[in-house]
Amino acid sequence: MLELISSLLIMLFLYASISKFLDFKRFIGDMNNQPLPNSLTPFLVWAIPCLEIGISVALIFERTRLAGLYGSLGLMILFTIYTGTILLHFFSYVPCSCGGVIKKLTWNQHLVFNLFFVALATTGILLQNRKSKQTQIHNQKQFSYEKN
Amino acid sequence: MKKIKLAIMATAILLSVGGAFATGLRYDCRFSPQFYFTSGGYLPAGQYGVQYICEGGLGNCTYIQVGNNWQACQAGTYTPAPGYDK
Numbered sequence: 001m002l003e004l005i006s007s008l009l010i011m012l013f014l015y016a017s018i019s020k021f022l023d024f025k026r027f028i029g030d031m032n033n034q035p036l037p038n039s040l041t042p043f044l045v046w047a048i049p050c051l052e053i054g055i056s057v058a059l060i061f062e063r064t065r066l067a068g069l070y071g072s073l074g075l076m077i078l079f080t081i082y083t084g085t086i087l088l089h090f091f092s093y094v095p096c097s098c099g100g101v102i103k104k105l106t107w108n109q110h111l112v113f114n115l116f117f118v119a120l121a122t123t124g125i126l127l128q129n130r131k132s133k134q135t136q137i138h139n140q141k142q143f144s145y146e147k148n
Numbered sequence: 149m150k151k152i153k154l155a156i157m158a159t160a161i162l163l164s165v166g167g168a169f170a171t172g173l174r175y176d177c178r179f180s181p182q183f184y185f186t187s188g189g190y191l192p193a194g195q196y197g198v199q200y201i202c203e204g205g206l207g208n209c210t211y212i213q214v215g216n217n218w219q220a221c222q223a224g225t226y227t228p229a230p231g232y233d234k
Contacts, residue, residue, distance in 0.1 A: 003153045003156045003157065004156065006157070006160075007156050007157060007159070007160035008160070010157070010160045010161060010164065011160045011163055011164040011167075012164075014160075014161065014164035014165060014168070015164040015165075015167050015168050018164070018165060018168035018169070018172070019168045019171065019172050022168060022169065022172035023172055023176070026176070026178055026196075028197065029195075029196040029197030029198075030197065031197070032196075032197030032198060032201070032229070033196070033197050033201045033202065035230075060157055060161075092230070
């Protein structure tokens with residue numbers, strides 16, 4: 001189950017980051033299109049895809065999976081808050097909802113999509129923590145058994 | 149069990165990388181010169197994100213010229229970029 005959750009998150013972040021790098025010029029345009037200060041664009045166009053790749057790599061390995069899951073949750077919460085502010089007309093205009101195949105989604109669909117991945121990352125964290133606790137108990141039992 | 153876990157991860161990586169290349173390397177109308185429609189006809193739109201933006205997702209924001217015809221390209225409403233004085 002945990003591997004399946006991690007795989008879905010890897011697919012999301014890896015697909016999104018590679019799509020951005022493959023069409024970097026358009027991604028810069030899309031970022032400028034967002035109602036954020038354009039001075040942030042040079043930072044965001046590198047930070048977002050690099051963070052997505054970093055999270056994907058962390059999710060692959062068991063040792064770093066929990067950090068990857070927390071990273072996924074944090075990033076998806078940020079995206080969800082941003083989508084929410086767009087839908088609540090917090091900004092002066094509503095930009096296009098662009099990015100890879102996901103650009104076909106409306107902002108409402110984006111919100112549902114993001115919430116699904118927030119739930120997925122949360123479930124992943126709970127499962128990973130439970131697994132770690134079980135391993136810890138198992139190790140403690142084995143240690144006391146060997147001691148006796 | 150470990151082999152199954154590895155296979156799941158490998159499939160996820162291959163699907164995402166393959167999918168990104170498959171969709172990213174398709175022909176994209178945005179690489180062609182963009183025009184917007186006004187009552188005066190089709191006018192050059194300028195540089196996307198700098199001179200204009202496409203607001204929302206309804207309607208046609210820009211068009212491209214295909215022979216003697218005009219084909220819709222980006223969705224939304226054509227709007228001069230905030231802070232850009234046309």
